[in-house]
Amino acid sequence: MDALIMAGGLAQRMGCGEKSCVNLNGKPLISYIVSALQNAQGVGKIFVSVTQATPMTKKLVEEEYPSLHIIEASEGSYVGDMIYSIKEAGITGPVMVVMCDLPLVESDIIDDVIVKYDTCEEPALSVYVPISLCKELGIRPDTVFNKNTKLIVPTGINILDASDINNEQPDYNYIIDDLRLAMNVNTPKDLEKCRQMMAENPNPLL
Numbered sequence: 001m002d003a004l005i006m007a008g009g010l011a012q013r014m015g016c017g018e019k020s021c022v023n024l025n026g027k028p029l030i031s032y033i034v035s036a037l038q039n040a041q042g043v044g045k046i047f048v049s050v051t052q053a054t055p056m057t058k059k060l061v062e063e064e065y066p067s068l069h070i071i072e073a074s075e076g077s078y079v080g081d082m083i084y085s086i087k088e089a090g091i092t093g094p095v096m097v098v099m100c101d102l103p104l105v106e107s108d109i110i111d112d113v114i115v116k117y118d119t120c121e122e123p124a125l126s127v128y129v130p131i132s133l134c135k136e137l138g139i140r141p142d143t144v145f146n147k148n149t150k151l152i153v154p155t156g157i158n159i160l161d162a163s164d165i166n167n168e169q170p171d172y173n174y175i176i177d178d179l180r181l182a183m184n185v186n187t188p189k190d191l192e193k194c195r196q197m198m199a200e201n202p203n204p205l206l
Contacts, residue, residue, distance in 0.1 A: 048069070098157050103185060
């Protein structure tokens with residue numbers, strides 16, 4: 001399965017330019033998700049969607065990850081850029097779309113999501129965590145859904161059918177109780193919390 005990293009946005013709530021290039025323990029944020037995808041058994045080609053707002057990200061990927069494929073999107077919205085990038089990449093089957101701000105995600109999670117997708121009947125899959133994990137980390141999520149009376153939070157990992165990307169697709173809600181998926185970096189507080197978690201757990205399998 002091919003994967004698309006969405007890396008066309010700015011870290012506006014962090015006030016430090018391009019989110020993909022935010023420094024976390026000496027490495028740019030995007031490098032963590034790149035590593036997870038590269039080490040996953042179920043991932044083929046990896047594409048990175050950038051925009052005119054993220055020239056440093058484009059340069060970083062070109063210099064550090066020459067095997068990755070860069071797509072320059074310009075639609076001006078997350079969904080628009082995603083659709084454009086998937087079409088421009090020429091992907092026709094299922095594609096995993098991931099955010100660049102998930103530094104604790106590892107290849108085992110990526111492969112687990114792919115295996116789950118292969119066993120579900122829906123054409124799409126969305127990954128969530130219970131809101132209790134966000135509360136445990138002291139994170140206030142931007143979006144919360146009610147699934148069978150259970151509050152869940154989207155993680156920024158989805159699988160879609162690229163051949164039907166223009167249309168809304170019924171999706172399987174895959175709820176994973178894993179702190180690593182709850183830790184996305186949007187604010188300075190999130191970044192500091194992530195550093196703390198990494199320091200306390202050198203082995204990222206929390």
